[in-house]
Amino acid sequence: MEYILKIFNSLIFRLTACVGLVLLISISVWAYFNLKYHKENTFNKTIAEADHLADTIKLGTHYAMMLNSKEDINEIITNIARQDRIKQIRIYNKQGEIKFSNIKQEINEKTNIKASACDICHKTEHPVEELDILKRIRVLTSPEEANLLGIISPINNEPSCSTGPCHFHPEDKKILGALDLVISMKDADKEILSHERQIINMAIFSFFSISGIISLFFLIYVIRPINRLIVWTERIGKGEYDLRPRLDKDGNDEIGQLADAIHYMGKRIQEKQYKLNRQKDEYQQLFEQVPCYITVLDKDMKLLKYNKAFTEHFNPRPGEYCYSVYKGRTEKCDMCPVARTFEDGKSHYSEETGISKDGSRSHWCAQASPIKNAQGEVVAVVEMCLDITLRKHLEERIRKTEEQYRVIFDNIPNPVFVLDSETLEILDYNESQRAVFGYDKHELLGKSFMDMFEQSDRESYANEIKTSNIINKIRYRTRDGHIRFINLRVSPSEYMEKKTLLVTASDITEKLIAEQQVIHAGKMTTLGEMATGIAHELNQPLTVIKTASSFLIRKLKRSEKIKDEILQTMTEEIDAHVIRASKIINHLREFGRKSSVIKEEVNVNEAIEKAIEMFVQQLRLREIRLHKNFDPDLPLVLADSNRLEQIFVNLLINARDAIEEKWEDKFVPDGSKEIDIRTEFINNEVKIIIADNGTGIPQNIKDRIFEPFFTTKKVGRGTGLGLSISYGIVQDYDGIINIETVENKGTKFIIRFPAVKDYS
CATH class of the missing domain: 3.30.450.20 (PAS domain)
Structure with missing residues (x-):
């Protein structure tokens, strides 16, 4: 059966x-x-x-x-x-x-x-x-x-x-x-009957013959190879992986390919088993040699297994409770990650503190992960602890260092702002801003740095802060509404994982006042040096007025009738020279007033003409010819007209003195004394050239002529401030001043100012 x-x-x-x-x-x-x-x-x-x-x-x-x-x-x-x-x-x-x-x-x-x-x-x-x-x-x-x-x-x-x-x-x-x-x-x-018999016989014969052939085919080419494959598979299951050489050839059909696959599978299983055994040894070695504490615990918190590092540090015994070994406790910890892992089957993390065997305080982080059986039940928990005592000590040192740097940051004498690099939002600032800007602590946090500037200046200042490292002489408004001036130093940095700008502000309002006083003093000195020429300029209209008034008084005393034509001519002359004298006095008053640091659009040609107008009489008295060649289409520059005029007056005085020194006590041929002034527009710059044919400057002192109180003139003839003040004014308006000189032949001053960008 x-x-x-x-x-x-x-x-x-x-x-x-x-x-x-x-x-x-x-x-x-x-x-x-x-x-x-x-x-x-x-x-x-x-x-x-x-x-x-x-x-x-x-x-x-x-x-x-x-x-x-x-x-x-x-x-x-x-x-x-x-x-x-x-x-x-x-x-x-x-x-x-x-x-x-x-x-x-x-x-x-x-x-x-x-x-x-x-x-x-x-x-x-x-x-x-x-x-x-x-x-x-x-x-x-x-x-x-x-x-x-x-x-x-x-x-x-x-x-x-x-x-x-x-x-x-x-x-x-x-x-x-x-x-x-x-x-x-x-x-x-x-x-029909005969045909039916033939068909039935043929069908019966075909059925049995084909069935027999198929059965024989299955027996030879399917069943026998499958039985052999079953034997090989059983041998692989017993650990016999090397099945070569095969007893007979299986061919290249599907059964043969299956046999090759089983042979290959056996070989691969053998290789995998070898690797698995090797990995097992490696993992066991890693488990023992890893520089952190690894333990396997049951639900009662008893130690089932632990590695070498744990053994050396705590000297445990199998079956001890983890809380007793780690912390010397008699009951489990309140927030034990192992207990929580047993409860929900998830991994948990915690940071623990305890006393090591040598009595010192130790810190470690614990990570508990579940070990589950085939039914998904948590049967044990592996806990890995990493000693972070050194990290805790470093964190404490970093915290103290941060506090120290915060103290330094807050006590820097200059205001320091931390701005968002894109929005210029104020992220942090020190206490020193109170003395300059007048704001309380935390009052500016979250606001835009541009809110402290005039509305008309905010866009241009914002672009400069984002693109420049140094921004000089910009106006700002204090908390109480006063306008003052500062210099800014901008450095890219990072703050709270953001790209930021570190902006240091220096209040230069007092410095600018002092500079203005120096500049004004220089103007007064210039006016003093020009006194003779100015007196001559005023004397001429006064002489005309005196002559006309004397003529009228004499006629009136003699009771002589004055013709209408003569009277009209005399009164017109008096009026014209009064206007001329008034114009000279107004020009002197304007030149002598204190200049502003505000930039405005200025025509350089007009500023030069004003300087020449005030100075031309002195040049005539000294027989110095003045040649002018001005570009009529010269674009505007951003500056102050009064301060530019001071530059040109200082340079004309230097040119005059150099020419006078060269021809002192010497015969002067007619037309030998010359000053040339030229303006032109090149490469988006306004260029001014003032040249003379005076004594020139020796090469060994050429680099010092812009230093304050340095002069090449004789004692009593110069203060040494003219060129220094001129250099500072040129720098204030983003200009450049250079000098070309040849001793005993003359000097050429070349000044360049950037043209207004939207000039057309």
């Missing part, structure tokens, strides 16, 4: 049964449709032969019917009916009478018009004139024959029948009668 069950459960039986069932169904379906097709084909062939025979009989009797020769028609039908296959031949007329038949007793008998032979066409009230051949046949049975086939063929009315001399048939009659032919299907039945 077990053997039979084993056979039924075997793969070859199942495969053979499955394939055999499919094959049986396939062959059966094939045989069924083959027989069906053969029967239909044989039956259709018999029908075609019967129809052909009926047409032959009608053609054979056609001539006799035309002659109305009944004897000939009967003789023809009788002779044809002698064939074995033909059982009955009848010719019916329109009324259903049998007019001709191979059976003499039936002649002139009248049949029922609804009889089986006639019912084919007379089913309806009006007989059907045309029918398909399949509708004109009928299958009959008889005691002698298995099957008989009857076919009805209509006899049509032809023109020769309706007009012939034999008898008259009206033309409107289309059907004159019918030919009923009954033949035997004995030969066709035999043929």
Whole structure:
């Protein structure tokens, strides 16, 4: 019984049964449709032969019917009916009478018009004139024959029948009668039966032969290799991985490929097992040698396993409680990460503090992770602890260092702001800003640094802060609304993981006041040096006015009448020279006032003309020629006109003194003393050149001429502030001043100012 069950459960039986069932169904379906097709084909062939025979009989009797020769028609039908296959031949007329038949007793008998032979066409009230051949046949049975086939063929009315001399048939009659032919299907039945036997025998033979071949194929090429593969797989399961060489060749088919795959699998399993064993040793070594404490704990917090570092540091014993080993406690910690991991099955982290074996305070971070069984239950927890005592000490030192730097930051004498590099939002600032800007602690946090400047200056200052490192002499507004001046130093930095700008401010308001006082003193000195020329300038209009007034007084004393033309001329001269004197005095007053540090658009040519106007009389007295060559389309610059005028006056004084020193106590040829002033626009810069043909400057002191109180003039002739002040003014307006000089030939001062950007 077990053997039979084993056979039924075997793969070859199942495969053979499955394939055999499919094959049986396939062959059966094939045989069924083959027989069906053969029967239909044989039956259709018999029908075609019967129809052909009926047409032959009608053609054979056609001539006799035309002659109305009944004897000939009967003789023809009788002779044809002698064939074995033909059982009955009848010719019916329109009324259903049998007019001709191979059976003499039936002649002139009248049949029922609804009889089986006639019912084919007379089913309806009006007989059907045309029918398909399949509708004109009928299958009959008889005691002698298995099957008989009857076919009805209509006899049509032809023109020769309706007009012939034999008898008259009206033309409107289309059907004159019918030919009923009954033949035997004995030969066709035999043929069908023979074919059925052949098909059935072939199907049985094919089923058993193919099933046997398939079974044999499965046995040789499937079952035997599979059994061998099963043996190899069992050997792999026992740890025998090297299955080469194979006992026989499996080929390159799927079974052979499966065998190769199993061999490869065994080899790979052997390699993986080797690596697994090696990794196991490595992980065990790592577990022991890793420089942190690793323990495995059960639900009672007892030590199941621990590594070498834990052993050396705490000297535990198996089964001890972790809280006793770590902290010397008698119960578990309140926020124990191991207990929380047992509760929710998730990893937990904590930082712990305890006393080590040497009595010092230790800090460590603990990470607890669950160990789960196949059902997902937490059976143990692995806890890894990393000593962070050194990190804690460093954090404390960093905290103290940050406090120290914060103290330094808050006590820097200059205001320091930390700004967002994009929005210029104030992120932090020190206490020193209170003395300069006047704001309380935290009052500016979150606000824009630009809020402390005038609305009209904010956009330009914001662009400069983002793009420049140094910004000098910018205006700001204190908390109480006063306008003051500062210099800014900008450095990129980082603050709270943000890109920031570190801005240091220096209040230069007092310094600017002092500079203005120095500059003003320089102006007063210049005016003092120009006193002679100015006195001459004022003396000329006063002389004209004195002469005119004396003339008028003398005429009035003598009671002499003054002509209207003379009186008009005298009064016009007095008025013109009063205006001239007033203009000179106003110019001196304007030049002598304190200058502003505010930048405005200035025409350099106009500032030079004002300086020359105040200085030209002195040059005339000293026979110094002044040559001017001004660019009429010169663009504007950002500066202060009064301060620019001071630069040009200082340079003209230097040029005058250099020329006077060169020709002192010497014969001066006519036209030898010259000063040349030229302006031009080159490379978006306004360029001013003031050249003289004086003594020049020695090369060894050329680099010192812009230093305060340094002068090359004789004692009592100069303060040493003129060029220094001029240099500072040029720097204030982002300009450059250079000097070119050749000793005993002359000096050339070259000044460049950036033109206004939107000038067109």
